[in-house]
Amino acid sequence: MFMRAIFVVFMLLLTAWPGGARACSGGRITLEERFNGIPTIFYARIVELERPAPVPPELIGRPVIQIPPRGRFELIEVLKGDPPLDKWMRDHPSSCGVGLKPSAYYIFFTYSDPAVSSWAAGSRRYEGPDDPELLLMLAKLRALSGR
Secondary structure (H helix, E strand, O other): OHHHHHHHHHHHHHHHOOOOOOOOOOOOOOHHHHHHHOOEEEEEEEEEEEOOOOOOHHHOOOOOOOOOOEEEEEEEEEEEOOOOOOOEEEEOOOOOOOOOOOOOEEEEEEOOOOOEEOOOOOOEEEOOOOOHHHHHHHHHHHHHOOO
16 A cells, blocks of 8 residues: 555656656747747648558467558648648557548648657647637647748
8 A cells, every 4th residue: 555655655746746747749949949949830731541450360469560540631731841732640559649631631740651640749739620729739830931
């Protein structure tokens, strides 16, 4: 019981500590720093989601590389750089992915090829084109890009 209490206190301190337990946060950097460090930023809507085949029953329980889903997007606006010409984004293979969903709107920050969405890089999902957080982020990114 004592060890459990110590573990709980440790976890609380770890998550409350500045910079602690934030594997997918991308660190504490400003939007301007993020904008300057990422070569490609664009606003898009996922129009098709392609999920990988399920793991065959004979491999369940064995170490298997899970391939994350990928989504074909409709490009709405380029904010910086060159989005993928094939119009496909793959979700990050860990819990750092943004959770690609059909018909959802995204601002993708990516610097990899093939393009991978990542919460840590700055990518975010928005509920719709009128989402106040989306509109605010677009205004900030347009200002940074000189538009």
